[in-house]
Amino acid sequence: MFTRFICVLLSVLLPGFSIAQAISVQDSNGDFTLERPPGRVVVLELSFVDALAAAGVSPIGVADDNDPKRILPAVRDHLKPWQSVGTRAQPALETIAALKPDLIIADSARHAGIYRQLSSIAPTLMLKSRNETYEQDLQSAAVIGKVLGKNTEMQQRLALHRQRIQQFASQLPKGLKVVFGTSREQQFNLHSRGSYTGSVLTALGMAVSAPINQAALSSISLEQLLAINPDWLIVAHYRPQSIVRDWQQDPLWQMLTAAQNNQVAVVDSNSWARMRGIFAAEHIASDLVAILYHRPVPPAQ
C-alpha cells in the first residue's frame, strides 16, 4: 500500500517519471515496445526527420543522401547537427552501429530487406514513409511522438498543424483542377491524389487527378496532360534538362488552359517531391497560396 502511495506521489511530483514506463506502439511489424524513451535516434527517411523536429528531438544520424540540404530549412532550424548515415536506399550499417543508437526508425517498404541487421544494432521501428499519403504520414508522426515519449508535444503540434492547414485552405478557392508533377530529362510524373503531395493538395481543397491504373505516380505524355487539361500546372524540375521545358516549346503547349491563362508554376523539387511530413505539408500549403495568387514562391534554400 505504502509503495503504491509513493509511486503515485512520485508520478505526480515528477513529470518525467512516466519515462520509466515501457512505451508500446503498433508499427508495420505489429507490437513495438521500448523500455524507456530513446535518447539517440537514427532515422532512415526524410519524413521521419520532419516528425522528430515536430516533437523537438534531434536525431544523431540521418540517411540524408549525403546532402543535408535535402531537408527543409524549416525542419533543419529545429535540429542540432547530425551525422549522415549515407543514402536512404543504401544506409551505411557500420556508421549506424558506430553511433550506438537507442532507436532506429526505418521505412517499412524500403528497408524491409535490412530489418534484421538494423534490429541487431538497436530496436527498429518500421513505419510507412515512401508512397505514404498525407493522412498516413500524420499517423506515423503520432506514433513517433509516442515512441519518443513526447506524445503531448506531438499532439499539440498536430493540432496546430491541422489548424494551419485549415487556415491555408480557407484562403484558397475550392475544387480547382491542379496537376502537380516532377519533370526529368525523359519523363513527367504525375502525382495523383494517392501520392503524398497529391493528397496534401486534396486536403487543401484542390481537385487532383485519380491514380492511373492504381499507381500513385505515373509517367504521362503531353497527350495525357492535354486530356486532363488542369486549371493550374505545378512542376518541380529535377534537372535543368527537363521534358516539360521541351514541351513548352511545342505548339501543342498553348492548347493547355493553364498555359493560356499563365497558370503554370515551378516549385522546388526537394520541398514538393522529396520531403514529407508536418513541416513539408505546411510548406506546400504556403507555396500553393502564393502560387494561386500569382505571388512569387519564396526560395526553399
Add this chain to the structure above:
Amino acid sequence: MMSGRPLIAWGGPLALLAGIFWLSLFSWSPVPIGSWQAISALLPGKVSVLSQALVLNLRLPRSLVAILLGASLAVAGCLLQTLTRNPLASPSLLGINAGASLAMVVTSAFDPSWVAGYSIALLAAMGGGLSWGVVMLLGRGWDTAGDRSRLILGGVAVSALCAALTRATLLLAEDHAWGIFHWLAGGIAHVRWREFWQLLPFSILLLPLAWLFASRLNLLQLSDDSARTLGIRLGQLRLLVNLVVVLLVGSCVSVAGPVAFLGLLVPHMARAWIGNDLRLMLPIGMLFGAVLMLLADLLARAVAFPAELPAGAMLALIGAPCFIWLVRRRT
C-alpha cells in the same frame, strides 16, 4: 518463301505498314481522335481542333520516327548477322546499346559539370560510339585474317562490363533510377518533329548505302576465301559496314534509347520471307522492321491505357514468340 510471288511478297508488308500507320495516328488516345480526323489532319488546310493538332504534332512524328527506327535497326541487324555470319548477332552485340546506356545513366546520376549543356541523346550516342570503338579494337573488326568470333567475344565482354557499371551506378543513385529505367527499356513516347529531323538524314544516307554493299556482302555469305578470290577487299568492306552499323544504331539510340530485339528478329523474318539475297532482304527487312516497331509502339499505348509502357518492352513481348516460332520452323 514469297520471292516467287512479288505482288504478295512486297504488296503484303506494304499494305500492312500502311494500315498500322493509319491506326497509329488515332487509336488509344487520351483525347479522342476520329479515324477520319486522323487523315483530314494530314491534308493541307488550317488545323484548329485539338485532336487534329495532336495528330499533326504528336502522332505523325511519332509514327514516322517508329518507321525510321524500325527500318534502321532491321538493316543494322541484317548487316551484322551477315558480317559475323552469326544468326544471333544483333546491334546490341557490338556493345553500342550497353555503352549508350552507361553514358546515359552516368550523366543522369552524377550530372558532371563538364557535360552540362549537351543533350543526353548526344551523350548516349557518344557513349555507344566509344564502346563500339573498344569492341572493334578488341575484336580487330578490320582484320581479314582474324577469327570473326573475336568481334562477338569482344562485344559480349564490353557489353557485360558496361551493364555491370550501369547497374552499380543505378544502385548508387537510386533516386534517379526510376526515370532511367524507363529510358533503358527504349521507347518513343516523347518524340516530336525535332527527333524526326534528327534521325532522317542518317536514314536517308545510310539505308541506301547499306543496300549498295548488298551484292558484295552476298559473296561474304559463302566464305571469306571465296569472297576474296572474287575480288572483294574484305578489310575495307568490314570496316565500312561496321561504320554504317554504328551510325545507324547510334542515331536510333540517341532518339529512342536502347531498343533491343528488333535487330535480332527482323533479319530472320526477312530471310524466311524472301530468301538469303541481301539485295531483297534489306528492303523487306526495312518494311518488317517498320511494321514491328509501329506495332510495338501501338501495343505500348494499348496494354496499360491510358498509361504508356516503353515500346522496347513490348518488342520483346511480340518478338519472343515470333522468334521461337522461327526457330521451331527451321528444325
